[in-house]
Amino acid sequence: MAIEEERLPFFGPSGPPLYLYVHVPFCRSKCPYCAFYSVVPGTGAVEAYLDGLEAEISLRLREGAPFPSLSSVYFGGGTPSLLSPSQWERLFSLLEVFCLRPGAEVTVEANPESLTASHLCLWRERGVTRVSLGVQSLDDEELRILGRSHDSRRARDALGALAASGLSFSADLIFNIPGQTLRRWHRTVREILAFGMDHLSLYELTLEERSAWGRRPPEGMASGYPFYRWSQWYLASRGFFQYEVASFAFNRRWSRHNLAYWNRAPVLGLGPGAWGFLAERRYGNENSLAGYLRKTEEGRLPLAVVEEPDQERDWREAAILALRTAWGISRSLFARRYGPVPLETLLTVIDGLPERFFRKTEDRIALSRRGMAVANAIWERIL
Template identity: 50%
Template sequence: MRRRNNTRLEPTSPVSLYVHIPFCRSKCPYCAFYSVIPTPVEVTAFLEALEGEIGFLSKSSDRPLLRTAYIGGGTPTLLSPADWERLITVLESAFSFLPTAEVTVEANPGSLAREHLALWKDWRVSRVSLGVQSLQDEDLLAMGRPHDSRQALESMAEIKGKGLSLSVDLLFGLPAQKLQGWSDTLRRVLDEGAEHLSIYELTLEDGTPWGSHPPRDLAAGYPFYRWAQYYLEKKGLLQYEIASFSKPRRWCRHNVAYWSGAPFLGIGPSAWGYDGTVRTGNVADLERYRWLIEKGIRPTLFSERLEGKRRAFELSVLALRTRWGIRIQEYRRLWGDQMLKDLQDSLEGLPPCLFRKAPGRIALSKQGMRVGNTIWERLVP
């Protein structure tokens, strides 16, 4: 096993870890996540800085014990196998992993290599989240994606061939996107063995080319989302979150940790962390990130304490994103009878069909998930 740390675990509460790899081959016109087009020198310098940031953690706390880890970006598959060897060594030297830890890596068709998969399988990776977005070449061309449907299909087959769990990301509401093509994409990714799908409606973000100059003929997202709800359930996938579907008990435990308000560490430029009370965000600039760490300064740009009604509001919205919803007795225990009454009053008058019959819980139905934003707005303190 490759550089796996099997030392005895310290008695500490397990947390989740997110690692942001800030590199992309090209910048998609709709994407607001921080990334740059790298040179080999920048990749090496980034890995050195990441090791430095991890060093800050080791000085301030016991060795973290991980229940989940998620390495995303950006495009982690732009790291070479040698770069991945170094990253794995750094992570193994700084963190302990539960024997049942879920480790996910994001990958893109076109940059995913067999060497990546062999290395991940030999390490701890259990799932790969593949940025397919569509299996219609006209959609991929409109989005400026650096791969085609053939490469996406080949990547899915390679992942399954290695025995790794396959998750697929898809986008809908694209320019001139057709419902028939969307249905075909859903069918084909399931045929390739996807156990988990994350489906996102195109959002025109500030600071992106499409945010500044929206493309013409954007498809209305509602019929695409509703079809996915119907079709994926028919094929045996459970909608366990607003944008997430999986085979039974194959949901992404890392994302469930986010939605349940569990603590997580975030490292890398633009990464976020949360310790259960305080939320922090790193600088979203690779050069400044490196400079701060070289100077012995934590690369934290943002920090806020979540308390009282605001924390209750955020945890409520996160819980309502999921099929499990808000546990009424736990909410009462955490926030008291009055805040529970305020929550229930905020939802008063909404059609019963927006909620699922779940004893002891407040949980959205499929219809409710279609209008989630409207429901959450009622909870703003």
């Protein structure tokens, strides 16, 4: 299969674009496999968070103004749909200091238990272009095992509402859930496509160190490989293009925001627990609401970590991120950005791996479908 030569969002016509990520750190309850920063909000917590965000935005503007106009905005979490429509109104008004480029992508993550018709109406009015729904499964037993706050009926209702909303929408699914059979997985994937989304993200259940299951793993997990390989075959047969290890798009509706991240484009991350990437430095914000608010109230950026550039780490990370995507690595761009020696080292590693894991053209190297299925083993060789 030829590598699709879509122009990647490195640089727009008027200078480097900027991508905005806003972390909304609230969830109705904590899922045992989750390592993202989120808390169940107490009284006044959302308002305090919005105050903190307002302060962080003014600090950022004071420091870096004027920001270039935004190519995308992504509200992630946590569960952004846990904010009420009036809290969303305030959140949108805080962001009015930024300009959007024409055709900018604006995505909101939502969960079925908190998504309402009022959210959809407001988001559409305020320029949201896509909703990404955390479905995870359409099987009640699997949802119970995952500790999700919704059941399959609620997930179907939310998917139906999204299909009727006119917004583009995506769904997240998890495979290799303890006790999950291939037959159940097939049922979930087949059924979900009937709702007409143009994007799917499939994640293998992993035991993150900072999650409850990372500390005490559940029983009954098998290999995710057969789930993944069947999904690659089935989604391709339904017209979905696998443009990244975990992401499938219909009709070229890939997530431009996520592509920016995989291409190490500048991302301004706002909110507690948010990560950003500016001036070739990755930074992480305070990973607790209290710590975040303390710093913003003191008039300081709520930074917990700023990674200094490190040429060796940066090129290896850039190679892995680019190889996650169907476009892979452009030898010429890679050499221009990181130098000929890192490129040579990388090519030596790749040449030592089986040919069938890669698709190569004169300039580009990307993973084949088989390569994507064993991507973690390939990353270990590159790191």
